Amino acid sequence: MCPYPRAARPLVSGVTVSLTMLSVFALVFMAGVDLDTELRVLQAAAKENEAFAIVESLTTEVGSRLAGSEAEARARAWAVKKLTALGFKNIRVESTSVPGWERGEEVARIVRPFPQNLAITALGGSVATPAGGLSAELLPFETLTDLQAAPAGALHGKIAFINQAMPKTQDGSGYGAVVAIRSQGPSVAAAKGAAAILIRSVGTDHHRFPHTGMLQYADESPKIPAAALSAPDADQLSRIFARKEKVFLHLELKPRMTGDKPTGNVIAEIPGRIHPEEIILLGAHLDSWDLGTGAVDDGAGVAIVTAAAKLILDHSPRPPARTIRVVLFGAEEVGLVGAKAYAKRHADELPRHIVALESDFGAGPVYRLSGHVPDRTWPILESLQKKYLARLMIVPGENHKAGGPDLYPLRPAKVPIIGLEQDGRDYFDLHHTADDTVDKINPHSLSQNVAAYATVAWWASEIGPRFRLKPEAAEKSSPTAGE
Ligand SMILES: [Zn+2]
DSSP states (O other): OOHHHHHHHHHHHSSOOOHHHHHHHHHHHSSOOOHHHHHHHHHHHGGGOOHHHHHHHHHHHTOOOOTTSHHHHHHHHHHHHHHHHHTOEEEEEEEEEEEEEEOOOEEEEEEESSOEEEOEEEOBTOOOOOTTOEEEEEEEESSHHHHHHSOTTTTTTOEEEEOOOOOOOSSSHHHHHHTHHHHTHHHHHHHTTOSEEEEEOSSOOOSSOOOOOBOOOOTTSOOOOEEEEOHHHHHHHHHHHHTTOOEEEEEEEOOEEEEEEEEEEEEEEEOOSSEEEEEEEEEEEOOOOSSSOOIIIIIHHHHHHHHHHHHHHHHSSSOOSEEEEEEEESSOTTTSHHHHHHHHHTGGGGGGEEEEEEOOSOSSOEEEEEEESOGGGHHHHHHHIIIIIGGGTOEEOOSSOOOOGGGGGGGGGTOOEEEEEEOOTTHHHHTTSTTOOGGGOOHHHHHHHHHHHHHHHHHHHHHOGGGSSOHHHHHHHOOOTTO
């Protein structure tokens, strides 16, 4: 495919074609291409990108995509078809497997003092309650630390309840502060003799949607059933406890493990024109929880990275110097299964990963550039922010901070990571709930993400391995502008 006629297509299809833009293109087509001009072309074209159409298609035509499910398999087929239609190369699925888990019926009811139903959902990986459910006294704790401080055996036969609220923050740090109630709470309660655990949802909304998410059973404790309550239901319980009443609950959860199931990563590329063996990785995850349609987590990320690569395919004056690889990871939610498989399968190639980025924080605008790169490399990112990202309203952040969860398995190989941090104030209102649907996505902020990802991907592909630990290799293989 010759990229030149395509580069002009969005302009001529527009109502007006400004002389200024034509002269920008004239510049690009001339031999002396400069990076700034190329990036301005990409950033201008991002306004008309197809990111929203991609997430709309995924969430409508596939819906929720639980790891290992038949729906996740349909999502892989959807991705192959979509990436093919968009014109990418080297499209393939790299298969692996994941322990299957399915949610069943889930009911919680206050038996006394004030009989009523509660809105709950099982945590991912939870075992079921005994047949017929279990009825027991509920014991409240304000925090996980309080539960940890309870004497051994204090919860014998009872249901633990942790009512720890998550603070709302722009950068998502509130999540890190409380997520252990979900991941570790079940085994902490089990170690004290509890028969089950309920937690206040790890989320920031005030709607009656409980938030699911993975738990991690410790090997040394019995596995007990675990569920999250919506925030208003946790508040309701707290009002009842404030009346100095003992609370008895009936809990019935019927999830089940379904054995090893297929999962996998879907990969597509724009082959590099000079160093095709060197990779710029743009990642997101294809799986979602089962309650909503996984629009913000992580349909938005799938759309952002795919549309950013498509922007380069259609609007850059020539192919990128290095390969831009889109990786849509499988089974992220249940323990980074696809990402770990990628790191293993591509171990030989990881030293040639110039940089990796992942979009997995919803659809809010990018406001800050961060990194996880060697200290001596950080000034390069500062100049990237100043020269090319400030005009997208992106401010400088910090080093040793960035990276989506699917990039954690790349860290031991020292793959440099760039973080385009999104404003996440709404993200945990929707995260892992039935309310995570496509109507929550603002197409305008999605486009700003696409511009930011395309900018960094093109820039990194041209600047080359100056990110790597061995700087001497950098100067040798970096193409100069216009090469
Ligand atoms: Zn996610």
